[in-house]
Amino acid sequence: MALVDPSVPSPRAGAEMESASGRSHLGANAPPLIEMRGIERVYQMGDNVVRALAGVDLTIERGASIAIMGTSGSGKSTMMNILGCLDQPTKGSYFLDGRDVSRLSRAELAAVRGRMIGFVFQSFNLLSRTTAFENVEMPLLYQGLSASVRRKRANEALARVGLQNRGDHTPNQLSGGQQQRVAIARALVCEAPIIMADEPTGNLDTKTSYEVMAILQGLVAQGITVVLVTHEHDIAAYARRVVTLRDGLMVDDRTQTPVIAGGNMAADAAAATAAAGAHP
Ligand SMILES: Nc1ncnc2c1ncn2[C@@H]1O[C@H](COP(=O)(O)OP(=O)(O)OP(=O)(O)O)[C@@H](O)[C@H]1O
Numbered sequence: 001m002a003l004v005d006p007s008v009p010s011p012r013a014g015a016e017m018e019s020a021s022g023r024s025h026l027g028a029n030a031p032p033l034i035e036m037r038g039i040e041r042v043y044q045m046g047d048n049v050v051r052a053l054a055g056v057d058l059t060i061e062r063g064a065s066i067a068i069m070g071t072s073g074s075g076k077s078t079m080m081n082i083l084g085c086l087d088q089p090t091k092g093s094y095f096l097d098g099r100d101v102s103r104l105s106r107a108e109l110a111a112v113r114g115r116m117i118g119f120v121f122q123s124f125n126l127l128s129r130t131t132a133f134e135n136v137e138m139p140l141l142y143q144g145l146s147a148s149v150r151r152k153r154a155n156e157a158l159a160r161v162g163l164q165n166r167g168d169h170t171p172n173q174l175s176g177g178q179q180q181r182v183a184i185a186r187a188l189v190c191e192a193p194i195i196m197a198d199e200p201t202g203n204l205d206t207k208t209s210y211e212v213m214a215i216l217q218g219l220v221a222q223g224i225t226v227v228l229v230t231h232e233h234d235i236a237a238y239a240r241r242v243v244t245l246r247d248g249l250m251v252d253d254r255t256q257t258p259v260i261a262g263g264n265m266a267a268d269a270a271a272a273t274a275a276a277g278a279h280p
Pocket residue numbers: 001002043044045050051052070071072073074075076077078079
């Protein structure tokens with residue numbers, strides 16, 4: 001469905017590193033982090049045309065926490081794929097950090113993705129015979145960094161999700177929640193300003209889901225923008241804003257006071273981050 005395999009990290013183009021934090025336009029006239037206008041995505045399957053997105057306008061500010069909800073087939077993953085620069089709209093414009101990314105080449109899109117967005121998936125997408133540390137380090141292997149810098153960044157990212165003591169475990173030696181935290185650490189390691197998570201708690205039990213939401217809330221508290229797709233209202237409750245799709249259209253957009261997930265976990269992760277000297 002996606003144009004590009006998101007599990008293959010994209011290189012960060014050196015020239016674009018200047019604005020790698022996504023915080024390069026934080027002046028008074030800073031554009032929104034994300035601005036979509038009239039986004040349509042049409043899939044042509046033989047004679048059958050599916051309008052997965054039928055004209056969506058969406059603006060997301062820096063530091064937002066936003067849940068995208070909707071029934072199966074409403075267009076959530078299609079929306080996430082376009083937001084995450086994994087796919088492009090058939091029609092409409094998408095400005096990411098002030099730059100029109102709706103008509104970029106695949107290589108340009110990959111560079112923007114590598115710089116701006118970390119991904120978390122329902123099925124974790126970890127390499128099974130590879131340690132947590134190596135999974136987290138993986139995106140950095142494409143950046144020409146020294147082994148010691150990679151080690152420091154990967155360890156910091158693991159500390160940010162409270163797994164500083166699990167780096168040498170392989171995925172089958174970790175619980176589901178811990179595996180998802182490794183995936184979050186991998187999403188964080190490039191220091192992208194946006195985390196996009198498609199059903200990140202879909203394979204987790206209730207308690208573990210809350211732990212993962214605590215980690216994501218901790219990231220929002222550190223200034224990272226978190227965009228989350230979920231079916232579940234009690235997961236969406238952790239976001240500050242909830243938009244609902246139906247038949248490819250946005251039918252609801254509300255802000256709320258988020259429920260605070262497992263305070264201790266979030267505090268622990270924040271303390272571990274501080275101890276590791278990591279920068280959001
Ligand atoms: N690659 C594709 N080719 C053709 N049709 C597609 C493709 N991807 C999605 N669709 C169709 O687009 C519509 C929206 O799909 P999408 O995957 O975005 O839904 P969703 O809201 O994520 O659903 P779910 O909750 O089941 O994951 C559906 O009707 C789906 O069948």
